[in-house]
Amino acid sequence: MQPQPTTAPAPPAATATPPVIQLTGIEKVYQTSTIETVALSNVNLSINRGEFVSVMGPSGCGKSTLLSLMGLLDEPSGGTIAIDGRPVGSYSDKELAGLRNHKIGFVFQSYHLINDLSVRDNVELPLLYRPGIGGSERRRRALAALDKVGLTARTGHFPAQLSGGQRQRVAIARALVGEPEIILADEPTGNLDSVMGEEIMDLLLGLNRAQGTTLVMVTHDEQQALKTGRLVRFFDGRQVA
């Protein structure tokens, strides 16, 4: 198959600051002893500060891989990832962990809450890895984040005691607690019914509008994608729109 020309949309406005995330010529190939799978091919994508970008495409087109690369959870097979204009290819494990901790918050489709920890402890988790924040400050920030998602009454509960929508709110509070500039959400409404999905979507839109948080969201829901500032589409590992 011939590579398709990429049609990365232009940034919404000319800014003096570099894109908060910039992917240049990204390739991702998964290799086993018998098979080579191209997950992403020649992806060029810039995410500007304050944008809400949704990523759509059929299953297996590379959306989640893209999000993993943007979140520095995986390394590309080729190309460059830059955060705030700085390429991160040569960063150590410690530096990447620091960058994830300070800059990026994650929201996953299946929430990925730690079942053995209470709601508050789950939300505090990112702050555990941030030096200089004591227990009482962690607690204060966790309660503030839970307040933003409307879950202050559930701080002592455990994930198993919550509904799906509530769990996703906890996951959003956990993503928010460290006040990251970027939130990467991988199908955040995928496991929820339409009412709860709308609630979560409103919450994310509110964060973007009120706080200027940059959001990149993978979704299968066209209606939700249309509410975001920009929609990029992937097909077969390539950005097609």
Next chain:
Amino acid sequence: MLLSYLKLAWRGWQRRKFFTAISLFGISFTLMMLVVLFALFDHAVGARAPERHTDRLLFISRMVLRGPESQSSSSLGYNFLQRHVLTLRTPEAIAVSEAYPINITLYVGQQALKADRRYTDSNLWRVLNFDFVAGRPYTATEVRDAAHVMVLNETVARRCFGTAAAAVGRAVQLEGRPYQVVGVVADVPTSRELTYAECWLPVTTTTADLQDPNNQRNYLGDFQAVVLARQAADVPAIQAEYQQVLRRLPIPDPEQFKEIRSYARTPLAHYMANHSNDAGQDGDAAAFWRRWVGLGLLFMLLPALNLVNINVSRTLERAAEIGVRKAFGATAGRLAGQFLVENVLLTLVGGVLGLGLAAGVMHLLNSSQFIPYAHLSLSAPVFGVGLGLALLFGLLSGAYPAYKMSKLPANQALKGRITA
């Protein structure tokens, strides 16, 4: 942070009660065995009565005469000790006692009682630290005058006279002669093979001829010297002085023997030498520690491997947690630390259980008199070694799983695409 680890560890144990119970059983049983073994070792050579000053005590208890074709080894002759050991200048004090206790029969009225005897001089009471329950030790004058006096251990005194205090001043018949009990000491366990006895008598009351002129050139016999250094730092000087003395000695039968070997050994070195004629002054400590530490590690290896296996299989269960922690900023080192702390906590709990079980086994050993006069206990060194072993066990069994967990790729872990 530690509190968070504690919470996770506690909830994880509660959630997986069966595996936690298996792990704890393996850990606590292993540690119990090792703690009991160490308690037996400490009981034999640790600093406790009557060998409280183990850092200042030396025993000269054996000599080996070596020739090209033959060798002869034994404890030392009384004459040899008088002429060549009691004359050493560096020690603070030197005592002479029989090297091995001899079983004798004591008679109190019509009652006959078997007891293990040692002939000694009066210095023994100065060099060693017996706990006198009643009465006193026999004196240098009594030894010089071959006074028929004796010191009993508490158990024998009670068997003979009801109480320790009642024994003092009473008469005991031995080999047809009356001996007066002048003192009663706390029981010394048989594991203290250099100092154990049930009945101590002045060496001058022996019927053997200690000054036998025919034995002037025979260095071997039935006795040992117990040497007390002024300070621990003097021990090497005393050992060197004794070796100098040996070098000057004529070989008793030069036709047959070419070399004299004898050492002033610490109680630990004596224990480690284990009556070997080939052991050096330090009792071949390196070989001893290699053997026993190796066996100890081997003993810990199986339950440790079991725990490693359980821990590694848990990586599957905890993959999403690992992925989430990495996503939110945990470094591999931090994650490894977390899992190591959790494992060490589990093994420390197992260690505490193991110490409890060990205390029970020691109580059984004490009450069964499997080792006569044993009073095994969870002393400070035994307790310390128990916790140390638990820590070592935790590190041994936790290091590999912690490393493996910390190296899981975050994106794969989040998707659950990992294999143990």
